[in-house]
Amino acid sequence: MFHPRKLKLLTVFAAVVAFLVFVLPPITYIALRYQHEKAVVSVETHVNALAVSELINNNPELWRFEQLRLIELLSFRSGSVGAAESRTVFDIDGTIVAESRRVVHAPLIRSTRLLFDAGRPVGRIDIARSFREPLVHGMGIAAISLVVAILLFLGTYGLPLRTLRKAFNDLRQEKEKALITLQSIGDAVITTDVNMRIEYLNPVAEKLTGWTTLEARSRHMDEVFKIFNEKTREPSVNPIKECLDTNTVVAMENHTILVRRGDGEEFHIEDSAAPIRVSDGAIIGAVMVFHDVTDRRKAQNRLHHIAFHDELTGLPNRSFFQESLRRAMQEGHVLNRRVAVLFMDLDKFKTVNDSLGHAIGDELLVLVAKRLQACVRDHDMVSRMGGDEFTAVLTDLPSAESAAIVAKKIIKALSTPFELHGNTLRISTSIGITVFPRDGESIGVLLKNADTAMYHAKSCGRNNFQYYISAMSARALDVLYMENALHTALDNDEYYLEYQPKLDLKTRRIVGVEALLRWDSPQLGCVMPSNFISALEESGDICQVGSWVLETAIAQAKVWMDAGRPMVVSVNVSARQFKQPDWVDEVMALLDTAGLPPGLLQIEVTESLLMDGADRNEAMIRALTQQGVRVALDDFGTGFSSLSYLRRFPITELKIDRSFVVDIRKNTTAYKVIKTIIDLGQALDIRVIAEGVETPEQYGLLAEMGCDEIQGYLLSRPLSVPAFEAFLDNFGGGQVAACQSQDKLQ
Template structure:
């Protein structure tokens, strides 16, 4: 079988290899140097030699029938072929084989796998050497010229190691060829000493020398032949080849392989490699641990035997994705819920991918699987999923989980024709208990409540915690509303048993709102919202009860939502207006101050009573924004009056949420600075209840406010639960007598005595007294008689818009 290059060149190369793939690779590499012939056996090669003598033979050592060494030996015994140079092709790297190959007549080696640069260089060198040998027969001068062109250092020495011939010099040595030089003077001393020492044996030698030249490391292959010229006894032919690049390439390959081995054994993923038939060729240490096989025992086994896969749920055996990757020549991932069963029977949940391995031609030569243990990750994911859907304190389903259950229950009820009930439970006065005992015991109460409720619920109920002290009971498959009433009643009754907290027993009550699907709602969100409305109504009706949602509550809910929307828009657009109710001196009827009162209007311009939107603002958290707008507009108005010559103090009501916050004093100071209003013209009216919620905190806040320079008034005094022991410590300027006492003080003896006591208390504390709700002249006279000098009410003026108050002020 003959292969030749159509680009005919001066050289002819014969490749003898029983592997066509290797022969094709060599032919592609060396075709540029001449015509290439190819034979698959030694017998066919000898037939080709009879037809034409090639310039070079690339001979595979491992061949059937007759190996490369036998063929080379026969060639060297035949005068017709003995001068044909032979480069052996081998995948072996044993020094003995190399030596034996040279002994039978080989002149060089090409290692498998082929290094293109090294391979081409070796072929090129040998072709040039052979060409030189042919030319020697024609002319000695031509031979010398050709030899000097060979990139191999060729030297000839007499028995005393004087140089007889050298084909050139090695620039890195810095020494020129000179026949008169002794070997120690021409070659590096390390090299010359080895050559002389080996020359004493009288046999040909082939060895490698490592030299340091000018700080650089070089490697040389030395071929030493003894007594090659009959005219010189004990003469020596020394051939020196620079194999530095080849050696560096081998070392780089070794280091790369070692680095790859260390890397694969260091990574956290398991790696298994196979050939095209799925037979294991490699496993790293992680893979060994997971499959329970040692690499030495697994090599050559089918991958499915070493790496047994099964479905984690059904335990059915799974096909290894490696085969699909090899078949379709693409990356393939393992199916979900897969686990590996080790040799010992242990199971690991895994994620993996399989991919084909390709050679330099892109051909698939095997496959590789990379996988890792995700057992802990899956457990963590399950835990995270549980955490995301359950309350951290009670481990009950949270709002997210409840919403999913609600949607499913509502969908199921459509098919079963049964109802779904939601019971929204709220602990009465929980904030008071939580603040008085501390949050630790408040959390303990929540947990005890969850346990008690859970023990009372039937199987078709699910308990969730959706807020601080709010629980939801979801009841599915309701056939009769009476069972919901019974359940609600039993829950209320169960709360009569006291809870033990901090070694004391506490009585707790709950309020419940009940909503039914599809009676009260068309979807799960509406069902929850209506339960909230019903619970709110239960609290309004006195707490410790349950309330079913009704259409009337829906109307009230819509009205409330509409009012909230109007309030938000009014705050956003700064449409809250202030009315001003003057304060009068009861003796002279002079205006001595004014109270700013917030007013809101509907789209038709009608006044919305403060009693409707103030409470709503507190419930929705809008009271802070409302209070800030009232404060700013009041200061702005007072500044306008001040600039007109009227230094009238203006009082502003401070909501409990404003006073309990941290930024009240700073905010007040900022507004005063903005409008350049003297601080003594601003009075803050704080309810008695707000002052007494946290005495220590109240004292600190009052100190900060007094530092700003404003006056402090106790609003609605007598309606709360004041402690005089604490009250005397507060830095208060004004005490306002609530209108509920003033209104009936002339008809009701008790109210009169209360007013009298408040006035006496205020005078003893040297506080300014102002009576609210003065509507009759007789009330005015009675207040004066008791010692109260100031008041406000319809007897003098109702709250007025800005312009009307200006008219009153100027007149």
């Protein structure tokens, strides 16, 4: 029998040991799991809040109604497999906007994050995760520990001292059973002594570290558990060291990477380390529980990529651009460095979409993005703003003029033809450049000024770059005012046509007119076409206005024909209008409706229009001429048409550009060019008309060279319908003959 005092001590000892055996395993497990689950819920709430806030920033007014997109964002779930969660988005008033709900059993771990629009809270996102499963596991461990504790207590209390050794052996066996329990959980577990020497690794830890328990035992933790920071690639402080130094539970820092021994594979890991204490509070070691979150991190990165990158090209999107520019401006302000913003818009990209389809257009944008990235330095950034607009942020520039070097590289790179599905595509870009801090000290101002400079580059002929200057802002306001007025000009009947006569030099009769568009704006007065046609083309309104011109000119030609004055009316057509797939049908329908013979309509096209998509244009022109419509090549001699093009296209008339006619007497080259064009027309049986004839001397030389027709101020300025009809009434052969001695024929 035990001595009473020894028996009491033995009883107390047995009770304490049993209590520790019963309490420590489940409490340790539950505490570590709670820290893990809480961190997971917090991270997922933060990630989802970022994604939803990005959606709100892109669509601040209607985001509450994009439930499908919100539910899609909420569906990115990177937590532990099988964990039940409830995810809900509320607006600022607490109304549920979207939810991704599963049955979630108490107890719950909750996390809430605010949603922001430009820094202003507009709602919140709540995530609740069930903690029932870890509690069930903890209770399982507690049950096992309870059985072990009871057996230990009974064994220690009931056996005599001679069986104490056997009791300790039993305790060791029960400890092994507890270790088996640790080996069965899904998390990795490592225990050490107070000197950070490895004592135990469970199978999951062995798999992730590449060390077995036998290999790792007694080795220092830093040798077995090699971790570093994903972003800095610098070694991270081991959490066990921190927990032993501070005597507290320590969570791993964010972006921790574990390198496995042997193959060097890297794993994203998360969780924490805690000190192991005995009954008197003394620390005898530490335990670290961690798990592989590589798949979850990939999901987070994917979610981040969706929120901050363009889906088509993979380039940073507008949000990423603004954030990068903000950081670059902050660094530039502190370090006194220049930052340049290049705003790029592709020229004629819409033509590719309209003619070849959006699929080809998308592929072209991808190739453009690659070429743009190749033109900038590694630390510079190219982004896609949307459509065919791109930006570049150039940092640490030695001078403002350094941005021009990059702009020239970009222009050269994009001028090289693209080959796509058997198509040779030629595009260019117009670039506007602003420099921080010279041209602005805020993102909005820099971007607006770069956009203004880009439009100035377009107005200068495209395929060039322009630095922003303050005078551009005033010019941009004038252009904007004109564009706004143009949008309503057609509906308000502000357009009208004037007609300039054409004279046949052989018969000395008026044989045709050119219909010329005029705009009488109530605000701007009479605006000449050279000042507003480009704006119509940029806005796309040129097609609608062009249809009105065609319809009006055809109707007027029919009136003159019915009055016994049939004459050919010429109408200029823009490239965008000509490329409409049903345009030929539209022309023939207008002729049929008006009852005008096709031979009394002449379409004027430019050389550049003719050569842009030659195969399609040949079919269009042939379709017109086969039905009797005449086609004239306008401004001939200023482009790059070759003899083969003239033989290929069924052109009925060549119009010599006025720039040659002006210098016909003083410039020998101009004289020879005109003579060559006239001879060429006669050889190909194509009529030749000279425009811009203003003097009797020009008239006489053109008649001597055999030119077929003339048009210009010598004959008449463009006239309204009543004025033109009066001109016809007063016109006579004697007046034609007087052209050789008079300044004007009226």
